[in-house]
Amino acid sequence: MAVKTVKILTDDIDGTEADETVAFSLDGKDYEMELSSDNAAALRNVLAPYVEKARRVTQPARTSAKPASRGKSESGLDIPAVRAWARSNGWPNLSDRGRIPREIQEAYIAAGN
Incomplete structure (x- = not known):
């Protein structure tokens, strides 16, 4: 017999069923929260005037592994x-x-x- 597990997300604001995970950043810190469609729309509406005036920042691609130092420090010392x-x-x-x-x-x- 197969068992199927269903994960139901709960809205972090009002405890109802969430429809999506919303990610955002503020003051250099990243945040995520689960929200219903209505609460996600409300958050986006509140942020819209700020987003409209803000500059978009692109981040450099992250590498999956740091290269070996080969006997050198970050300052170039042996x-x-x-x-x-x-x-x-x-x-x-x-x-x-x-x-x-x-x-x-x-x-x-x-x-x-």
Whole structure:
């Protein structure tokens, strides 16, 4: 016997059955909420004068994976060289992996490397 599960969305404003998920952003934060057709239309009507005057922002395409660093930090430093320098200059607790603390990077650069 097959069992079919049906997910019923509930309107986040009034608790009735929702017809859609509405996504929006404000002050750099993204939001989503489930709304009935009437409440979705009401939200769009309230925002319409602001949307009409606003500039549309396009975002660059997101990549699915961050490329490997190949031994270089974001600032272009040679990570193995920074680790070797740090250990020989009083930073014995630096791990073999992971991010190199900014203060070590700054000390490395200040030492003329």
